Amino acid sequence: MADLDQRLTAFDLPSGLDTPCVVVDLDRLDANIARMQAAMDAAGVALRPHTKTCKSVAVARRVLEAGAQGVTVATLGEAAVLRNSSIDDIFVAYPVLATGPKAARLRHLLDQGPLTVGVDSGEGVAALVAATDPRRRPTVLVEVDCGEGRTGVAPGEAGDIARAAQDAGLTVAGVFTHGGHSYAGPDAVAGAADDEVRALDTARAALTAAGVECPVRSAGSTPTALASARPPVTEQRPGTYLYGDRHQAHLGSVAPDQHALVVAATVVSTAQPGHVVLDAGAKALAKDKAAYVAGHGVVPALGGAHLTTVHDHHGQVALPDGTTRPPVGTQVAVIPNHVCPVVNLTDEVLVVRNGAVVDRWTVDTRGRM
Ligand SMILES: Cc1ncc(COP(=O)(O)O)c(C=O)c1O
Known part of the structure; x- marks a missing residue:
């Protein structure tokens, strides 16, 4: 190429x-922010950009001003910085294991306001419950694997984790996935987008069968964001689109x-x-x-x-x-x-x-x- x-x-x-x-070129950044927001608005899908790319309060504010529902982070430390900058709607898209010192950091964050975190294990659920006060629990999204093979349970198994979380006193908002296998190359992108949609659909059915409501079906990766912005996906979490890079150019x-x-x-x-x-x-x-x-x-x-x-x-x-x-x-x-x-x-x-x-x-x- x-x-x-x-x-x-x-x-x-x-x-x-x-x-x-x-x-950073401000006009190009603002154009990238506006283009993704317009595409999500047209698809009726909420946008929650991943700030691991920009690592910046200024950029987080720009995406929110442009219409994003909230922001995504990967760590509690990133969440703390954004929270201290009065950014409220934060999702930690990571299987947070709230043991040891992390338990105290999570409690501190929850003392300041609501927080949503990822979970993909019974151990993760138990740690979140043990770490937090019943009056200030995090909301959780169950992570499902859509083909990347990194984290997340099989979509059909999401109901078990969701049920365990709900029974333990956590609020389950839904499910999320990351189509990271789209990065294998330009030929992998369309298939990965389909995988995300299918995995979230299967996971939603699994939660419903387990008696857990699933209003949030969150997908996320820059290469797949446009192609997977369709039902039953309700939210997208791309991050790299903000600045772009050479890999993204080659992936289209x-x-x-x-x-x-x-x-x-x-x-x-x-x-x-x-x-x-x-x-x-x-x-x-x-x-x-x-x-x-x-x-x-x-x-x-x-x-x-x-x-x-x-x-x-x-x-x-x-x-x-x-x-x-x-x-x-x-x-x-x-x-x-x-x-x-x-x-x-x-x-x-x-x-x-x-x-x-x-x-x-x-x-x-x-x-x-
Ligand atoms: C869980 C999760 N969501 C969203 C993203 C954003 O994807 P991208 O970097 O393709 O924009 C990532 C990236 O690693 C991720 O791990």
């Missing part, structure tokens, strides 16, 4: 940046000109033949690499060139034939393979509009496990 890499476009960078740094979920985040880097060496070196390596770009892409990020300004090798602080870019060798000091935008770990590597992102810096956002939930 080399030709797709050549079609990826970045936005204009301000000049004279202190690189490497992470830069983000258009070549919709990338809202880049790593800005400077050419620091042209001393070796065959490549130039950027000051962005693995500590700025991370090392995630799906089988369907080559290298560790794309440089649109250099003809779609890839970073062939990333050392901690060096990124080697092999120039495609016919590309003019950029002189030392040239600043370029790199579209990273996977945006989530990139955000997790930096303390703040630079926010730009029309090539000018308009803000700086702290990566608020970084390190909040």
Whole structure:
């Protein structure tokens, strides 16, 4: 898919940046937020974006202002940061095991307001009940596996966990799944979306048979979000769509000109033949690499060139034939393979509009496990 890499476009960078740094284009971000919200509104499905991608209170507020029902997080630490910023409707889409110190953290969160968490085991149910006061229990969604094979019970078994949770005094709101097997490649996306819909339908029937109501059927992954926004799905939790990345472009979920985040880097060496070196390596770009892409990020300004090798602080870019060798000091935008770990590597992102810096956002939930 080399030709797709050549079609990826970045936005204009301000000049004279202190690189490497992470830069977000506000107009592209807002367009991504608006596009997903409009699609969910049209489908009659609630949107609850996963904030593990942006890790940012500012972005969480933007999605809520655009019409999202609430937000998703992966950890109690992320939930605490958002809760302290007056964001109330939070779902921890993770099988929270509230034992040991986590029990106290969960209690503290519940003292501040309601919280929904994931559960996929009897042990998880028992720990949630033991950890919390009957007057302030979390609401739960039972996680079901739709084919990713990571967490979640088989859809037909969701009724047993839901019944146990309800009998133990927890409020069961429904079921959730994550179509993570969509990341296997572009050919896997449509099937994974169907799997999510089918799994949630089977799980809903299992809850009904067990005498538990199931108003929430929550699906979630950026590649499958549009295709699985149909009955009986009531909610979607994509997160990576906010910024986009090269993997999403190859999976067909983000258009070549919709990338809202880049790593800005400077050419620091042209001393070796065959490549130039950027000051962005693995500590700025991370090392995630799906089988369907080559290298560790794309440089649109250099003809779609890839970073062939990333050392901690060096990124080697092999120039495609016919590309003019950029002189030392040239600043370029790199579209990273996977945006989530990139955000997790930096303390703040630079926010730009029309090539000018308009803000700086702290990566608020970084390190909040
Ligand atoms: C449980 C859960 N929900 C939602 C998401 C968001 O999916 P994506 O990163 O494809 O937007 C993830 C991502 O890992 C997840 O694990």
